[in-house]
Ligand code: KIV
């Protein structure tokens with residue numbers, strides 16, 4: 094029997110720190126629901142002191158997950174952060190506070206300007222303080238990968254004495270080589286023997302080694318791996334959950350370890366996170382990329398037809414890469430829709446379901462066949478509606494050759510006032526964005542615009558993802574989906590503007 098490695102998913106904390114990948118609390122809840130289906134052991138739900146939105150997300154996710162998994166809130170090793178994290182976790186059944194401090198010379202000297210003694214003291218004080226609120230406190234020794242080993246071991250000893258239940262040894266800058274990191278983790282594992290504390294690994298992908306680093310950690314005694322869906326995270330990102338989990342699955346005997354992840358949910362989770370964050374997954378991405386199981390060369394195709402194992406080490410169905418072919422249509426009744434949604438993990442009270450069914454019928458009228466991806470896209474759109482400050486009610490476009498592209502948009506603001514505005518532009522998208530700019534109260538520069546078909550067929554839903562830069566240089570992702578890509582484009586822009594305003598208000602504490 095191999096030992097179980099716990100998976101801490103940090104998509105909603107470290108992952109969300111990727112520029113432009115920020116999620117509001119409604120979106121975080123959608124992802125958390127899917128993480129539950131995936132079977133992660135710990136959801137790191139956010140950094141509550143950073144904004145009221147993150148506070149709410151941690152609170153709501155704590156309530157959502159109940160006893161099914163641990164919910165973790167991030168904090169610095171300072172009392173006021175810990176107070177806020179503890180407050181956000183108050184109603185969680187299995188709360189964890191993740192607190193810590195930089196331990197490398199670079200962090201002590203250049204970032205914190207403290208001595209080693211002060212660092213040990215601050216870490217111990219923070220852990221003792223966090224233990225007043227929760228029984229489960231994880232301590233991170235930030236930049237452990239570049240720290241002095243003797244000092245790191247001293248901090249680890251102090252952390253356990255102060256009451257830490259999990260010790261996290263991050264290679265914050267993705268600097269280490271796997272065997273070097275493995276040796277460091279081994280030294281910490283030896284230090285922790287007999288204490289009962291768990292040992293966690295966390296690595297960044299600055300040299301493309303994050304997955305190799307955490308696996309070296311597992312070989313050397315780590316009991317928990319921190320990772321994120323699609324490898325999202327600061328800079329080059331974290332170790333990708335799907336890679337770590339499948340490496341542990343393919344090499345279970347050799348590594349003597351397994352996870353409790355429901356691997357058949359990996360592709361679905363990856364797509365969901367990509368849609369919500371607007372961060373595309375590269376086609377050749379391991380495990381979840383569009384080409385991960387595509388065989389192009391004739392020699393490869395011939396081999397795979399004879400036996401899949403010639404060029405495949407993972408069965409696509411093991412990671413959910415083979416889509417379900419259940420197709421609903423406008424003829425599908427309440428029971429069929431309810432049944433399919435339940436299979437996808439969604440359940441709704443009666444009034445809510447009426448609204449969902451109505452939206453389904455509207456979509457099915459336009460699009461004859463409704464696939465799982467259509468349903469998920471519709472539900473995501475619906476849950477985003479909640480935070481709408483401006484709503485695009487209608488859009489009329491006139492364009493062609495030799496017409497001057499012209500857009501007439503009807504937009505309702507949060508006070509219920511309807512605005513009808515028009516503009517010309519260099520093309521239909523430009524004209525509609527200029528029309529929208531006449532109503533909204535903030536200015537955004539369009540930095541990126543991506544359009545793709547998210548569902549199948551000529552009547553596919555076209556999704557547009559935009560990144561809009563605010564005056565203070567922050568990036569906001571907006572998304573819109575419709576059968577008409579110009580309407581998708583306008584919805585995406587309004588969505589980005591709504592996020593910008595919500596974030597600004599949340600920062601100002603409104
Ligand atoms: O990379 C890192 O060091 C982190 C911690 C602060 C846990 O994300």
Ligand code: ZN
Nearest residue numbers: 107265295327
């Ligand atoms: Zn990190």
